[in-house]
Amino acid sequence: MFVVMGWVFWIGGAGGKLTVVQAIAAAVLTRGLNELIGRVRHRDRPFVRENFVPLIQHRPSFSFPSNHSACGFALAVAVFCGAPAYGVLMLLIAGWMAYARLYVGVHYPLDVLAGALIGSLVAWLLHLLI
Numbered sequence: 001m002f003v004v005m006g007w008v009f010w011i012g013g014a015g016g017k018l019t020v021v022q023a024i025a026a027a028v029l030t031r032g033l034n035e036l037i038g039r040v041r042h043r044d045r046p047f048v049r050e051n052f053v054p055l056i057q058h059r060p061s062f063s064f065p066s067n068h069s070a071c072g073f074a075l076a077v078a079v080f081c082g083a084p085a086y087g088v089l090m091l092l093i094a095g096w097m098a099y100a101r102l103y104v105g106v107h108y109p110l111d112v113l114a115g116a117l118i119g120s121l122v123a124w125l126l127h128l129l130i
Contacts, residue, residue, distance in 0.1 A: 001075055001093050008083050019082025022130060023075045026123035030074040033118060034067050041065075046105050066107045069098040069115030077123035094119075 009020040043064040072094035080087025098112040 001072065001090060004086055004090055004093070005075065005079060008079060008086050012083060015082060018130075019079055022082065022126055023078035023123070026074040026078040026119070026126045027071045029126065030070045030119045030122045031067060033122060034065055034070050034115065037065055037118070043108075043111070046108055063107050063111045064114065065118055066098065066101055066111040066115035068101050069094070069107075069112040070119035072097045072119065073116040074119035074123045077120045078127065081124065081127040 005020050005023060008016045010016070012019060041064050045063040073091075076087060076090035076094040079090045094116070098116055101107040101112055102109060
C-alpha cells in the first residue's frame with residue numbers, strides 16, 4: 001500500500017500529494033476512532049475464545065473492530081477518491097489484508113467488516129470535508 005501511495009505522491013503533482021496526506025490523515029483518525037470503539041466493545045479474538053493456536057503470533061487483545069482492515073480501507077478509499085486508478089489497486093490490497101486477518105485466525109468476519117466500513121466512512125467523510 002505504501003509503495004502505491006509513494007507512487008501517487010511522486011507522479012501525482014500537487015493533487016497526488018494532497019491525496020496521500022488525506023490518506024494518512026484518514027488512517028490516523030480511523031485508528032483513533034477504533035481505539036475508542038474497542039474500549040467500549042470488548043470482544044476476545046477467535047483464538048482466545050475458541051482456544052486454538054493462530055497461524056501468526058498475536059497478543060490476546062480485543063479484536064473488534066479490526067485495526068488492519070480499518071486503516072487499510074481508510075488508506076484505500078482516500079486514494080480512490082483522489083486517484084481512482086490507483087485506488088482500485090489499493091482496495092484490492094485492503095481486501096486481501098482483511099481476508100488474511102480472517103485466514104490466520106485473529107479476527108471474526110464482523111471484525112474485519114466493521115473495520116472496513118469504519119475506515120471507508122472516515123476516508124470518504126474527510127474527502128468531502130477537504
